[in-house]
Amino acid sequence: MTMGTRTQRRRPELAAFLRSRRARVTPADVGMPPGLRRRTPGLRREEVAQLSGVGVTWYTWLEQGRPINASPQVLDAVARTLRLDPPEREHLYRLAEVPFQPDREGLTRQIGPEVQGIVDALDPMLAVVYNSRYDVLATNAAYRDLFLVPETLTIGLPNVLWTLFTLPEGVCPLVHRETELPLMVATLRSSYGRHVGEPAWEEYIRGLSAASPWFAELWARGAVTPPGPRVKTFRHAAVGEMRMTSQSLSIDGMPECRIVVYSPEDEDARAKIALLRERRERLWPPADADQGTEVIIRS
Numbered sequence: 541m542t543m544g545t546r547t548q549r550r551r552p553e554l555a556a557f558l559r560s561r562r563a564r565v566t567p568a569d570v571g572m573p574p575g576l577r578r579r580t581p582g583l584r585r586e587e588v589a590q591l592s593g594v595g596v597t598w599y600t601w602l603e604q605g606r607p608i609n610a611s612p613q614v615l616d617a618v619a620r621t622l623r624l625d626p627p628e629r630e631h632l633y634r635l636a637e638v639p640f641q642p643d644r645e646g647l648t649r650q651i652g653p654e655v656q657g658i659v660d661a662l663d664p665m666l667a668v669v670y671n672s673r674y675d676v677l678a679t680n681a682a683y684r685d686l687f688l689v690p691e692t693l694t695i696g697l698p699n700v701l702w703t704l705f706t707l708p709e710g711v712c713p714l715v716h717r718e719t720e721l722p723l724m725v726a727t728l729r730s731s732y733g734r735h736v737g738e739p740a741w742e743e744y745i746r747g748l749s750a751a752s753p754w755f756a757e758l759w760a761r762g763a764v765t766p767p768g769p770r771v772k773t774f775r776h777a778a779v780g781e782m783r784m785t786s787q788s789l790s791i792d793g794m795p796e797c798r799i800v801v802y803s804p805e806d807e808d809a810r811a812k813i814a815l816l817r818e819r820r821e822r823l824w825p826p827a828d829a830d831q832g833t834e835v836i837i838r839s
Contacts, residue, residue, distance in 0.1 A: 550634075550635050550636075550637065551605035551606070551607065551635075552605050553635050554602070554605055554632075554635035554636055555603055555604055555605035557631065557632065557635060558602065558603045558618075558622070558632075559603060561622040561623075561624060561628065562582050562583050562585070562588055562603075562622060563580060563581070563582035564582060565582055565583050565621070565622055565623055566581050566582065566583070567583065567587070569623065570583070570587075570591055570621070572587065583621075585599055585600050585603060588618065588621050588622065591621040592614070592617040592618045592620070592621045593617055594614055594617065594618070599618070602618075602636075610636045610638055611638070612633075612638055612639075615629075615632055615633060615636055615638055616629075618632070619632055650677060651669055651677050651678050651794070651797075655669060655678065655791060655794070655799075656678050658799070659678050659679070659680045659799060660680050660681070662680060662682075662799075662801060663680045663681055663682045664682050664813060664814070664817060665682060665801050665802065665803045666680070666682045666683040666685075666686060666687075666784070666801065666802035666803075666813075667679070667680045667682070667683055667799055667800070667801050667802070668680075668683050668700075668799070668800050669791070669797060669798070669799050669800075670700065670797065670798055670800060671796055671797045672728075672731035672734075672735075672796035672797075673699070673728070673731065673741065673744060674699055674700040674701045674702075674724070674728065675698055675699050676698040676699065676700060677698075677797065681817075681820065682813065682816075682817065683802070684820075685776075685813070685816040685817060685819070685820050686713060686774055686776055686802075686813075686816060687713050687774075689707075689711055689713065689777075700724075701724060701725070701728065701748065701755070702748055702751070704717070704721060704724070705721065705748060705751065705752035705754065705755045706751055706752060713774050713775060713776065714772065714773075714774060715772075715773040715774060715775050715781060716772075716773055720770075720772060721754075721755075721758065722758050722761075722763065723765060723770075725755065725758040725759060725763070726763040726764055726765040727765055727766065727767050729759070729762065729763065729764050730764045730765060730766055731796065732745070733764075734796075745759065767788050767798065768788070769785065769786060769787050769788070770785070770786050771783055771784070771785050771786075771805055772784055772785075772786060772802075776812075776816060778815070778816065778819055779812040779815050779816060780812065782804065782805075782808065782809035782812045782813070783804075783805035783806060783808075783809050784802040784803065784804060784805055784809060785802065785803050785804075785805050786800055786801070786802050787800070787801050787803070788800050789801065
């Protein structure tokens with residue numbers, strides 16, 4: 541199917557979608573009087589245009605499925621007027637053939653019990669949930685066995701990059717930082733492009749740059765790369781070094797979040813993960829397990 545054919549099919553869908561969404565929003569919903577001779581309980585086209593700050597002719601053509609261009613700002617204004625929820629807003633973007641951007645400042649900072657249950661069930665594989673800024677949203681016990689070191693408790697930020705760039709190299713769980721951290725910064729920058737100018741992101745970049753001159757240097761290089769599977773080497777004082785394969789899994793309904801699963805690369809690593817599990821069971825009886833989780837996630 542050619543690009544032109546796809547466009548021809550999407551335009552009637554866009555027209556029908558806008559008409560159906562307009563019909564369900566009443567004047568009272570947007571603080572307007574009902575007026576006289578109203579044939580439909582929904583908004584008129586000129587009312588949608590007025591409330592969205594666009595021309596009546598332009599909106600009429602959009603709703604008629606004509607081949608006109610729409611900017612993200614205008615589509616957002618129409619979406620607000622029509623009270624579209626996030627899935628509907630994304631659908632509008634797709635039909636209008638405009639690259640979709642999730643809501644600005646909408647970065648997920650917490651997860652539900654269902655996702656936490658999946659992460660816990662992956663044990664003995666190590667699992668963590670990150671958002672695109674590498675904030676730690678959830679971990680399982682196997683992940684904490686390897687990555688919780690006493691020094692992380694003093695950092696007080698639930699962010700992997702902040703931890704890795706500010707821990708002394710001798711206690712950092714990540715081996716080969718000179719090759720691994722530049723890749724993580726490049727992955728961060730690929731996400732940053734969707735959030736340029738957002739106060740939370742800009743403050744994060746400034747703060748980490750001030751805390752770590754090396755991060756500031758890597759950030760200034762401007763390298764960009766998407767996340768992907770990798771083999772990494774980690775260390776733990778109790779068992780030494782081990783090679784682990786990482787794999788990222790997306791999560792429906794959680795934009796820019798992923799479950800990262802680390803599995804042993806070889807039998808040596810598998811045996812060491814088992815030793816760490818035994819060590820945890822000796823040091824942290826089941827009654828104490830939940831008490832440690834909250835502290836660890838804050839690291």
